[in-house]
Amino acid sequence: MSIASGLAKRARRGAQIGSAFFHIGVRDSLNYPLALVMQGLATFVPIVTFLFVSELVGENGVDVAFDYYTFVVLGVATMSVLGVTLNSFGGAMLNFVTQGQLEMFLVEPMPWRALPFALVPWPTFQAFATASLMVLLSIPLGASYALGGVPTAILIVFMGFAATLAIGILGASIKVLSKRTDPVLQLYTIAASVLSGAFFPVELLPSWLRAFSWVIPHTYVIQALRRVLMPQGEVLPGPSAWQAIAALGAFSLVMYPLALWVFGRALEYGRKIGALSGY
Amino acid sequence: MSDPIVIIDHLRKVYEPYSRGMKLLLRTSVKEPVVAIDDISLEVRPGDVLAVLGPNGAGKSTLFRVLTGLTTPTAGHASILGYDTTLDSSAVRRLVGFMPAENRTLLLRHTCRENLAFHGRLQGMSRRTLGDRIDETLEKVGLLHARDRVGFALSSGMLARLMLARAILHEPSVLILDEPTGAVDPIGSFELLGLVQDIAKEQELAVLISSHRLDEVELLDDQVVLLDRGHVVYSGDLDTMLAHAKRPVVEIQFDAEAVAESCSSILGRLAGVDGVESDGSLLAVTTELPMGIIIKELNGHVDHINSIGRTEPRLRDVLREMLRVSGKDLPQ
Numbered sequence: 001m002s003i004a005s006g007l008a009k010r011a012r013r014g015a016q017i018g019s020a021f022f023h024i025g026v027r028d029s030l031n032y033p034l035a036l037v038m039q040g041l042a043t044f045v046p047i048v049t050f051l052f053v054s055e056l057v058g059e060n061g062v063d064v065a066f067d068y069y070t071f072v073v074l075g076v077a078t079m080s081v082l083g084v085t086l087n088s089f090g091g092a093m094l095n096f097v098t099q100g101q102l103e104m105f106l107v108e109p110m111p112w113r114a115l116p117f118a119l120v121p122w123p124t125f126q127a128f129a130t131a132s133l134m135v136l137l138s139i140p141l142g143a144s145y146a147l148g149g150v151p152t153a154i155l156i157v158f159m160g161f162a163a164t165l166a167i168g169i170l171g172a173s174i175k176v177l178s179k180r181t182d183p184v185l186q187l188y189t190i191a192a193s194v195l196s197g198a199f200f201p202v203e204l205l206p207s208w209l210r211a212f213s214w215v216i217p218h219t220y221v222i223q224a225l226r227r228v229l230m231p232q233g234e235v236l237p238g239p240s241a242w243q244a245i246a247a248l249g250a251f252s253l254v255m256y257p258l259a260l261w262v263f264g265r266a267l268e269y270g271r272k273i274g275a276l277s278g279y
Numbered sequence: 280m281s282d283p284i285v286i287i288d289h290l291r292k293v294y295e296p297y298s299r300g301m302k303l304l305l306r307t308s309v310k311e312p313v314v315a316i317d318d319i320s321l322e323v324r325p326g327d328v329l330a331v332l333g334p335n336g337a338g339k340s341t342l343f344r345v346l347t348g349l350t351t352p353t354a355g356h357a358s359i360l361g362y363d364t365t366l367d368s369s370a371v372r373r374l375v376g377f378m379p380a381e382n383r384t385l386l387l388r389h390t391c392r393e394n395l396a397f398h399g400r401l402q403g404m405s406r407r408t409l410g411d412r413i414d415e416t417l418e419k420v421g422l423l424h425a426r427d428r429v430g431f432a433l434s435s436g437m438l439a440r441l442m443l444a445r446a447i448l449h450e451p452s453v454l455i456l457d458e459p460t461g462a463v464d465p466i467g468s469f470e471l472l473g474l475v476q477d478i479a480k481e482q483e484l485a486v487l488i489s490s491h492r493l494d495e496v497e498l499l500d501d502q503v504v505l506l507d508r509g510h511v512v513y514s515g516d517l518d519t520m521l522a523h524a525k526r527p528v529v530e531i532q533f534d535a536e537a538v539a540e541s542c543s544s545i546l547g548r549l550a551g552v553d554g555v556e557s558d559g560s561l562l563a564v565t566t567e568l569p570m571g572i573i574i575k576e577l578n579g580h581v582d583h584i585n586s587i588g589r590t591e592p593r594l595r596d597v598l599r600e601m602l603r604v605s606g607k608d609l610p611q
Contacts, residue, residue, distance in 0.1 A: 013403065020400035024386065024393075031388045104384040107347045108401040109372040178304035272351050274294050274344070275305065 017110050017118045025122030039126075043134040046076045051141050063201035065232045070143040074229060075198030077131040078222045081157065082192075084127035085120060085164045087185060090172035092119040097179065103276060112267050113260050116169045124161055149228030152241050156228070159248035160221035166255035167217070173259070173266035177275060192218040203237060217251055220244040283322035284452055284485040285346070289355035290319045292341050292509075315341035317509040318355070323453070323485040323502075328476060330496040330517070331489040333506035334598065339489035340380075342506075343457050346487070347377050359453055373402070376446035376484075380458040382438040387430030391422055391441050394430065395448050402449040412448060420444045420474060436467030443471065447478060454479065456488040460495060472498050493597060497521070505601055512601045520597065528596075529570055531562045531577075532585040542577055549576055563590070 029036055054069035064071040093115075096102040106112065135145070171185035195202070195209065196218035202210055213219045224244030227233040239247065270276040294313040297305070316338040323329045331339045344350040345357055348368035356363055362370040386394050392413055399409040417423045420440040430438060439459060446454055456475065460468035472488075472495060479486045490496055496503060496517060503520055505513040513520050533539045539560045546564050547555045551572075554565040564573065570587060577584070 016400055016403065020397055024389070024397055027389060027393065100379075100381050100383045101386075103349055104377075104379060105401070106349060107372055107375070107377045108398070109369050109403065110401055111369065174304065177301065269301075271349060273297065273301070274341075274350050275301075276349065 013110075014114060014117065017114050018121055021118040022122045022125075025126075029122075029126065039130060040133065043130055043137060046080075047073055047134055047138045047141060047143075050076065051138075054142075063203055063236070065226065065230045065236050067144065067230060067232070069138070069141075070145065070230050071226060072199055073135060073138040073143050074225050075196075075222050077134045078157075078160070078225055079193070079196070079198045079218065080134070081124070081127040081131040082160055082164045082218055082221060083189065085124045085161045086168045086171070086189065088123035088127075089116045089120050089165070089168045090175040090182065090185060092123070093172050093176055094179065097176075097276075106267075106276065113264055116165060116172065116260075116263070120165055120168070128157070144231055145229050146231050146233065149233075149241075152228045153225050156221055156224045156241060156244060156248075159245050159252070160217055163217035163221075163248045163251045163255065166252055166259045169259035169263050170255075173263040176263075176266045176270055188216075192216050195219065196222050198222055201236075217248055220247050281325050283324050285321075285323040285357070285359055285487065287319055287321045287342075287346075287355075287357045290316055290342070290345060290352050290357055291354040292316045292338075292345060292350065293353045314509050316345075316506075319506075319509075319511055320355075321504055321511070321514060323487060325452075325483040325485055326480060328479050328486040328488060328499050328501040330499050330501060330503045331487055331506060332491070332493070332496055332503055332597075333489075333512075334491055336508065337506035338509040339506060340457055341509075343377075343455050343487065343489065346371075346453075346455055347375055348372055373449070374452045376449065376451035376454045378442045378446040378454070378456045378459050380461050382430075382435070382442060382462065385430050385438060385441060385445070390427050390429050391417060391433075391444070392426045394441060395445060398445045399448055404449060416444045416448050419447070419478065434467075435462040436464065436471070439463050439467070439471050440474070443474065443478075447482070447484075450482070452484065454484045454486045454488075456486065458489050458491070460490070460492070465494075468492075468495060469498055475499075505598065507598055512598065520601065527565065527567045528590050529564045529566060529573060529587065530590045531564065531573070531587045533560045533562070533581065534583055534585060536560050538581055542581060545576065545580055546573065549573075560585075 050072045051069060054072065057068045093102065096105060105115070135143070139145070167184065167188055171182045171188070174182035174184060191212070195205065195213040196216055197213065198218070202213045202219065202223070205213065220239060221244065223236065223238035224241045227236050227238065228241050230236070267276070292315045294309060294315055296309045296311065297307050319338075319342065321329070331342065333339050341350065345352050346359070346364055348364050348371055351365050356365070358364060359371050359374050362374065364371050386397065389397070395413045395416065396409060399412065404412065414423060414426070417426050420443050422437060422440050422444060425433060425437060430441070433441065439462070443459070446456070454475070459475070460471055463471060475486060475488065476499065478484065488499065499517070501517065503513065503515065503517045504511055505520065531542070533542065536559050539557050539562050543555045543557050543562055546552050546562070549568070551568045552564055552566040556563045566573070570589070574584070574587065
């Protein structure tokens with residue numbers, strides 16, 4: 001079998017596994033309609049809150065491209081969608097363990113390392129739809145966006161998904177064994193909230209702290225999205241869209257082999273000591 | 280005789296206490312190494328139903344976990360159709376149909392069809408074959424009429440059938456059933472086990488089924504492995520095992536423990552009685568004497584007997600007898 005046909009076969013199998021979990025995820029969400037509605041309603045909270053905060057802050061600073069409201073809505077929307085990508089795999093693993101389904105999945109003839117890619121697409125898609133809704137709803141409230149930047153923005157977001165999923169896999173590797181929590185995601189989430197510049201320009205951070213901002217994928221996604229989606233985004237400091245995409249790509253290239261190796265080792269270790277089914 | 284599908288060769292699994300690093304993540308009560316299974320060897324051929332019998336903690340589930348690739352053996356090896364369960368785990372998982380003990384492994388908010396479709400896709404079945412195969416399988420387990428009902432709307436017996444359907448959907452070579460009748464009523468249990476036997480014969484499957492209920496295993500009437508604390512205590516046909524263990528026991532239930540005590544000494548002196556054991560107000564009398572003689576003997580000593588009758592051997596009795604034969608002690 002040639003390498004190409006082998007890869008095609010793997011891709012088909014991956015798509016089959018992914019679509020099976022995606023379908024189940026959709027049906028699960030539709031089974032709880034009130035939760036779906038409440039999730040939609042929750043998008044109003046940040047965009048309304050930050051509408052008033054932006055009035056307080058004012059909109060004249062260069063560091064916020066003269067529009068703090070659009071600036072912060074993009075930050076909040078990105079944080080919410082990347083937060084789901086980051087946490088959904090570990091969360092799903094924990095759910096499956098407590099519901100007694102994880103071992104059943106592990107008995108299926110699918111590569112265990114395919115699980116992150118199978119379990120994350122639906123919640124990420126859902127979060128992406130919610131974040132898009134948040135951005136759309138902010139328009140009548142005064143936010144303005146450069147529509148021409150949307151295709152590049154989508155590419156940036158997808159690269160952000162890829163990079164944060166790698167960190168999510170690392171976190172889930174620990175959660176498989178520790179069951180309730182993992183320091184990787186906890187610390188990363190705290191760091192990303194402060195250092196990514198979701199709510200304020202990164203330039204406000206002390207210079208020694210600012211250096212850490214640029215090791216976090218969130219920062220690249222948020223800064224690049226602002227630069228391509230805000231009408232005067234080009235005045236913002238930080239990497240260009242393509243620099244951000246390259247950085248996120250490089251981050252993924254380094255992190256995926258490591259994260260998948262650690263995840264595989266965690267499952268193997270859990271398998272050996274018999275700790276996969278307990279919680 | 281056909282070649283064995285399942286070969287288990289000197290299999291041993293020891294659960295070690297967690298390492299120091301692991302203890303930082305999760306606490307455990309395991310302080311010493313726990314030998315879950317020790318030097319187990321057996322073979323299962325196509326069409327065979329092997330009942331793995333034993334009390335809780337005997338090692339039945341660990342044995343099945345090794346066979347399904349969910350844990351790795353400490354020593355020895357197990358293979359299915361030549362594939363090693365540790366080294367060729369993915370190939371093994373394609374050959375095995377697994378029915379776990381708990382029905383919460385099903386997607387209970389989803390319909391029977393959806394459950395099977397999901398499993399089929401994870402098994403790599405194409406959409407085209409899956410549609411027909413799902414209906415065919417649901418019909419086989421008697422659930423076709425309920426195919427669009429969600430798990431929560433099914434009885435325990437129906438859920439067990441759905442789990443069986445999930446296990447056989449992809450036409451495995453080996454069926455592993457871990458206490459499949461745990462939550463099912465006796466009639467449902469017998470129906471389910473009958474179904475398993477039919478499917479095993481029809482599809483030439485090698486079946487391993489664990490149970491701690493002797494009555495169920497009697498229904499299967501096939502090969503038996505009796506496990507205790509990880510060891511094989513008996514391996515062979517069921518009739519031979521029961522012949523060893525069948526002792527004529529008459530159980531007598533009294534009103535009070537004190538009455539049972541006094542009757543115990545009376546019956547203990549009676550010629551033809553091999554032994555009397557008391558458990559509160561219940562006496563178990565080992566004897567081949569007719570029950571009428573026992574009642575006659577007790578007449579005048581007790582005013583009332585709640586119930587009296589001959590009993591079938593319980594798993595514990597069988598285990599005790601087999602351990603006695605092998606010269607080991609009964610577990611506490």
